[in-house]
Amino acid sequence: MSEKLINLENIHKDYGGKVVLDNINLYVRDKEFVTLLGPSGCGKTTTLRIIGGFETPSAGVVYFDGKKINDLPPHKRPVNTVFQRYALFTHMNVYDNIAFGLRIAKVSENVIKDRVTNMLKLINLPDYAKREVSSLSGGEQQRIAIARALVNHPRVLLLDEPLGALDLKLRKEMQRELKSIQQQVGITFVYVTHDQEEALTMSDTIVVMNKGKIQQIGTPVDIYNEPKNAFVADFIGESNILDGVMHKDRLVSFCGKNFDCLDSGFEKDETVDVVVRPEDFEIVPIEDAQLVGTVKSTIFMGVHNEIMVETEDFTWKVHSIYNAEVGDKIGLFLTPDDIHIMHKS
Amino acid sequence: MKKKSTFSQRLLIFLLFFFLYAPIIVLIIFSFNSTKSRSVWTGFTFDWYVKLFNNSAILSALYTTLLVSVLAAVIATIAGTFAAVGLFNMKKRPRDILLQINNIPVINADIITGVSLCVLFVFLGKIFNFKLGFGTLLIAHITFNIPYVILSVMPKLRQLDKNLFEAAQDLGCTWMQAFTKVIIPEIRPGIVNGLLMAFTLSVDDFVISYFTAGSVETLSMRIYAMTKKRISPEINAISTILFVTILLLLIIINVRQAQQEKASARKRAEFENR
Ligand SMILES: Nc1ncnc2c1ncn2[C@@H]1O[C@H](COP(=O)(O)OP(=O)(O)O)[C@@H](O)[C@H]1O
Ligand SMILES: [Mg+2]
Numbered sequence: 001m002s003e004k005l006i007n008l009e010n011i012h013k014d015y016g017g018k019v020v021l022d023n024i025n026l027y028v029r030d031k032e033f034v035t036l037l038g039p040s041g042c043g044k045t046t047t048l049r050i051i052g053g054f055e056t057p058s059a060g061v062v063y064f065d066g067k068k069i070n071d072l073p074p075h076k077r078p079v080n081t082v083f084q085r086y087a088l089f090t091h092m093n094v095y096d097n098i099a100f101g102l103r104i105a106k107v108s109e110n111v112i113k114d115r116v117t118n119m120l121k122l123i124n125l126p127d128y129a130k131r132e133v134s135s136l137s138g139g140e141q142q143r144i145a146i147a148r149a150l151v152n153h154p155r156v157l158l159l160d161e162p163l164g165a166l167d168l169k170l171r172k173e174m175q176r177e178l179k180s181i182q183q184q185v186g187i188t189f190v191y192v193t194h195d196q197e198e199a200l201t202m203s204d205t206i207v208v209m210n211k212g213k214i215q216q217i218g219t220p221v222d223i224y225n226e227p228k229n230a231f232v233a234d235f236i237g238e239s240n241i242l243d244g245v246m247h248k249d250r251l252v253s254f255c256g257k258n259f260d261c262l263d264s265g266f267e268k269d270e271t272v273d274v275v276v277r278p279e280d281f282e283i284v285p286i287e288d289a290q291l292v293g294t295v296k297s298t299i300f301m302g303v304h305n306e307i308m309v310e311t312e313d314f315t316w317k318v319h320s321i322y323n324a325e326v327g328d329k330i331g332l333f334l335t336p337d338d339i340h341i342m343h344k345s
Numbered sequence: 346m347k348k349k350s351t352f353s354q355r356l357l358i359f360l361l362f363f364f365l366y367a368p369i370i371v372l373i374i375f376s377f378n379s380t381k382s383r384s385v386w387t388g389f390t391f392d393w394y395v396k397l398f399n400n401s402a403i404l405s406a407l408y409t410t411l412l413v414s415v416l417a418a419v420i421a422t423i424a425g426t427f428a429a430v431g432l433f434n435m436k437k438r439p440r441d442i443l444l445q446i447n448n449i450p451v452i453n454a455d456i457i458t459g460v461s462l463c464v465l466f467v468f469l470g471k472i473f474n475f476k477l478g479f480g481t482l483l484i485a486h487i488t489f490n491i492p493y494v495i496l497s498v499m500p501k502l503r504q505l506d507k508n509l510f511e512a513a514q515d516l517g518c519t520w521m522q523a524f525t526k527v528i529i530p531e532i533r534p535g536i537v538n539g540l541l542m543a544f545t546l547s548v549d550d551f552v553i554s555y556f557t558a559g560s561v562e563t564l565s566m567r568i569y570a571m572t573k574k575r576i577s578p579e580i581n582a583i584s585t586i587l588f589v590t591i592l593l594l595l596i597i598i599n600v601r602q603a604q605q606e607k608a609s610a611r612k613r614a615e616f617e618n619r
Binding site: 052054073074075079080081083084085086087088089090091100101104105148149152 | 507513
């Protein structure tokens, strides 16, 4: 798992002066599920297209298995792509769509038959060989697109928001199915999405991007628990983000109070972003509380209640299995590891 | 208000179609008339059709028309398809401008196209030493066919998934294979429509041919020449054949287009429903 299968070094991309990718450095290991996550327009698709060979970087080097592949055209790269809108061939039936890559590679028809049949089983559409693609639902077309790519045994599968056009229920189903397909065939996935939940549930590694820059690379747990800056904290899960001042190592002040925390290495009295996850608050009696505020609103969310608590300087979003009445005064408590300190960016 | 206007509307439409089609119907009927009379029905005969196929001038004109129509349609379809793909891959503004320019010959009067091509050919003929003839006729037909091919291929290109070409390359196609194995088959209905359209226009054309054919004669030019001498019912027969041929071609084109539109509307509806 340590070998770098794909390695992007100092990748820059601009379109007529407009910078789209700014110094991207990232590597993908063999058999890893890597997700590029970020808001729309942050450069995810462009990064994927550089790996696929559909765009050339303005600067920087793309390595595949240790070899520089900047100038290798798409048809010679051992990667296959599942496009956002599937891009199936409508003049062919399902079988011919899946067989297309193998026919171009001049594989014998007997072998093709075996491999296509296996693929149809893998995607749970065993009887679909003779169907016309235009007669299929979105979810079915999606699976055909995946089979059409996977049948070529690529080293890496690139997927650009493959579930974006599906409704919520189908999306959840397909997330599970994709993950299980990836584990069955044992190949590397580079997956693009703007859906943080999708990224958290499917990935081995998440690359968070914003405005053409990588914000953080890490496992889902790392990214969720230890966001590197306010952008990541805000984008992944929900967060309270406010200004604070770092007086010295492990001591921060916000809302006019000092709090112990676990962070160090900041300048004396540096202004920082303080991030607190809504589910990390503990509701305590007023006399034990660090923060006291008034309940502004409360919404039942299924497992927990979302309570907005207004203190003098800030309105906190609090998730709790307990409920409170609007207008109540309640006390909040935070332990040092609930408080995350980040450099201003 | 609505009721009142229906009668006059119907009358108008009736008159319109009457004046449009009555001459053709009379012509067709009298192409089967057994004497040369063009006013009295004297009995049914195929004689004029038989005579037609013994008339060497007509047969040679027919040969010219078929040859120039097939060649012009095929060449214009190839050139027009490449032109449409090229245009499609251009930036929006220059593409829109060029498409407007492409439309000019379509709405332009044939006589303008004919005369201007004639002037051009005569001018170039002086320099490069050639005369008006089959070559210039063919070039003229290719020229006026290309815009129609572009117009029928372009909408098909617009309907393609924007990643289709890349998907083909991704699956191992070279640039050329992606074009021949994926793009061409995907837009084939538009290409075939363009081909049929070009062929029909070529068979149908008189004005442009008249100015560019020199001593060569197409079928419509032969008919025109025949009307100048003594009028023979053979004209009725040959005109009937020409009319029926064009009519059939137009029906085929329209049915094909209607079917394709239905198919793509169904696809769109399915896409929105899911
Ligand atoms: N061919 C192009 N020409 C100009 N700008 C482009 C082109 N492709 C993408 N962009 C711009 O690059 C930025 C990043 O695009 P993209 O990689 O598609 O983002 P994402 O996939 O994260 O939504 C966007 O601002 C987009 O407008
Ligand atoms: Mg994108």
